[in-house]
Amino acid sequence: MSLFRGFAAATILTATTAAGTGKRGAAYNNNNDYGDATFANMLSNYSQVTWGYDWGFPSYNLSSTFEFVPMLWGLPSGDDSSWTDAVQTAGTKNILGFNEPDLTYSGSANILPADAAQGYKTYMEPFNGTVRIGAPNILWNNYDSSSSGGDYSSRTWTSYFMGNCTDCHFDFACIHWYQDCDPGNGQSGADWFTSNVTDAYNTLNLPIWITEFQCYGDDTQQASFLGDVIPWLDSQEYVERYAYFGVFPDYLLNDAGNALSEAGQAYTSA
Structure with missing residues (x-):
């Protein structure tokens, strides 16, 4: 039985991908010397990477080989x-x-659950039936003690949100995850990650998009982590899509931003 009544009622649909064949996405922005999606477009020749998003809209000339997914980052002040x-x-x-x-x-949308629910009713729900709608992008970290740093844990925030959005429609749930590549607690970072994703699915009862995730470590550690978790992600039917953070220098790109890092190579490998 789902913890969140509204999620349990949603219809599970099959993901639609772009010209490629994979679930992987390009999380990017235009905060670079080019002022556009140049960095993300470096992944356009890899068939496993099929979609992209930039925490907003427009796409800043994202390659047409990707499906661009617009995000309403926070509450608008009006229409x-x-x-x-x-x-x-x-x-x-x-x-x-x-x-x-x-x-x-300061870098989060930071919205009270009831206000977020009203925002969904106003700005997301009108598009039900014309596009697939993702639930809010929430942190699902170390699920048994996840904290928002505020008055609610992320799990409690989501419960309150759903209680105020019982008439909302969701096609998939969106989660974030950040932890050490080597937690040093006898559990591997990969095991920690997969257990959190599994818990999110079992709790939310919706297909899962992991729109941000990263393990904290050096380039080699992150590449090893990705080598461990990507086969698992690709084999889980309920994981529709995922995007590692992110297509930036010193992340999936090297320091100069002109080639893939070790992590980037692992991320784009078949």
Whole structure:
């Protein structure tokens, strides 16, 4: 039985991918010397990478080989015609809403559950039936003690959100995960990650998109971690898509930003 009544009622649909064949995504932004999706487009020749998102909209010239997935990062101050235009752009199949609304740090959306629910009803629910709608992108870290750093754990935030959004429709759930590559507690980072993803699915009863995840460690450790978890992710039917953080220098790219790092090579390998 699902912890969250609204999630249990959702219909599980099959993911739609772009021209490639994989679940992997390019998490990117335009905060670079080019001011566009140049870094993300470096992954366009890898068939396993089929979609991209930039925590917002527009796509900043993301390659057409990818499916671009627009995100409504936080609550608009009022009607936002640009969001409607983005959702109604030809080729839009999925949309994402609210980036880490369960967290309270400056880089998060930081929205009270009831306000987030009203935002979904206003800005996401009208598109039900025309695109697939993702639930808010929440942290699902170390699930038995996950904390938002505020008054609620992420799990509790989600429960309150769903209690205020019982008439909302969700096609998939979105989670984030960040922990050490080597936790030093007798458990591998890969085991820690897969147990959290499994718990999210068992709790939320929806297909899972892992829209951000990373293990903290050097390039070689991250490459090893990806080598361990990618086969598992690709074999889980309920994991529809995932995006490692991120297509930036010193992450999936090398320091110069002109080639893949070790982690990037592991991420794009078949």
